[in-house]
Amino acid sequence: MSAERKPVLDLDVSAARKDFPALHQEVHGKPLVYLDNAATTQKPTAVIDAIDRFYRLDCSNVHRGVHELSERATKAFEEARTSVKRFINARTEREIVFVRGTTEAINLVANSYGRSHLKAGDEILISALEHHSNIVPWQLLSDQVGTRLVAAPINDDAELMLEEFERRLGPNTALVAVAHVSNALGTVMPVQEIVRMAHDRNVPVLIDGAQAVSHLRVDVRELGCDFYAFSGHKVFGPTGIGILYGREDLLDRMPPYQGGGDMIRSVTFEKTTYNELPYKFEAGTPHIAGAIGLGAALDYLSRLGIDHVTDYERGLLAYGTELLESIRGLRLIGTAREKAAVLSFVLEGIHPHDVGTVLDRLGIAVRTGHHCAQPVMARFGVPATTRASLAFYNTKAELDALADGIRQVQQWFKL
Amino acid sequence: MNDIADLYQELIIDHSSRPRNFRPIGGAASSAEGYNPLCGDKVKVYLQMDGDVVADASFLGDGCAISKASASLMTESIKGKTRAEVEKLFSEFHDLVTGAGDSHSGRLGKLAAFSGLREFPTRVKCGTLAWHTLRAALKHEAGVISTE
DSSP: OOSOOOOOOOOOHHHHHTTOGGGSOEETTEEOEEOBTTTOOOOOHHHHHHHHHIIIIIOOOSSSOOSHHHHHHHHHHHHHHHHHHHHHTOSOGGGEEEESSHHHHHHHIIIIIIHHHOOTTOEEEEETTOOGGGTHHHHHHHHHHOOEEEEEOBOTTSOBOHHHHHHHOOTTEEEEEEESBOTTTOBBOOHHHHHHHHHHTTOOEEEEOTTTTTTSOOOHHHHTOSEEEEESGGGTSOTTOEEEEEOHHHHHHSOOSSOSSSSEEEEOSSOEEEOOTTGGGOOSSOOHHHHHHHHHHHHHHHHHOHHHHHHHHHHHHHHHHHHHHTSTTEEEEOOOSSBOSEEEEEETTBOHHHHHHHHHHTTEEOEEEOTTOHHHHHHTTOSOEEEEEOOTTOOHHHHHHHHHHHHHHHHHTTO | OHHHHHHSOHHHHHHHHSOTTBSOOTTOSEEEEEEETTTTEEEEEEEEEETTEEEEEEEEEEOOHHHHHHHHHHHHHHTTOBHHHHHHHHHHHHHHHHTOSOOOHHHHGGGGGGGGGGGOGGGHHHHHHHHHHHHHHHTTOOSEEEOO
């Protein structure tokens, strides 16, 4: 976060809530309390309208037609790319690749960069807090080229042990891949230090930003990372669209990930020349409506002010943490000093699935399970947790409802 | 919250917090392990057969209230039954929790307490995990039985 911050008005949460139609409904006869934002976020009218407009008026393929609709679709699609570039402060649109989501972005790097730049014996260093999507692609790569996956441990507060991380950055480390924010527990990772340590040894860094972009200002130039991946649907945009940011010189040296239309300059049976960046990595007709929706989501978030969002959520997290800690028999998992608005917990004697089922009947949507982070669950000796993950449109009143709901769960189970 | 009351009946809460037959059987005739990868529920079912009849049944494992109560009540209800009777009981139980057929609550005895599950389709697997594992133990199937 930058030291100089422009003085701006606070976030008007009740006004912002009006922008999200799905928030205003009853579930099982109770007002919806949506606390599953780490799984996916709700969408503002600005996003829904942008997608609607594309399909109603501008629906056409991009980069091909000479007709008016194709021109409009191409313009909207490329403007969305510019919105993404602006949002993460990339240098140029050539560094912004549209993909299906974070998972595909990481798989793209594993396949393209991994298979062309890594060799047997090379190590890929991750953290013990990773989502399966930042573990399995590297294991697949290891099976193919003989690289090795190394995980740096976390402490009991679910913070990365930086000195242990640095110890594992050895002569064989060829790539670092870490989450910016842990999906299961909310830890904000010290990515700035990680990048510095890795770059001191000329090791490139990929950051999985899926859980960061909706909570924190992300400036890829300030971070200095080489790759940054995120999904549209976790930042108030549509599903099926995501971003791989890559430093231009790296992307330039990487072979295409998939072959097909749009990614080529010329094709003969003897030789194909590839298109320029970023199209080299965008084979086939892209998710045009998704990209336009994502652009609208990022523009919306920029209008609200991401720094306001961070400030507001910090207050919300502090309030929720205190509230949950006051509940007898509740243990918070993940108590890092630097945390995004995620409250992951276990209740003594009650399985998370039973907690989730009762809360659902009270209109409260939470996630229960291992959150696609089984090594994290194993580290804390629990099979699963209940996770309340917040967005800027959540309120203290909703956290009160959660705490009440948890007490009702305990009454059902007579604990 | 009426369906919550139907789901978490007194009997289910009781069996989940104080599971019966929650022990291994040393030298058991057969055993099998079940796993639900979606929620991490694990159960191991032990069987001691006397010819075609279940002489003793027990289980170990960890899971939600529904899966533990289901395993506990299952081990109680199958003792003294033949393989064919156990199969029939499973099929009636399965119909009950999926809402597939008419309620056989008369013949199901205590197992009828799981009738509320039909309103919670995402939780049906919690109720049937122990049963699928039991069937594997009856057939001496090797490996871990998965709900997926």
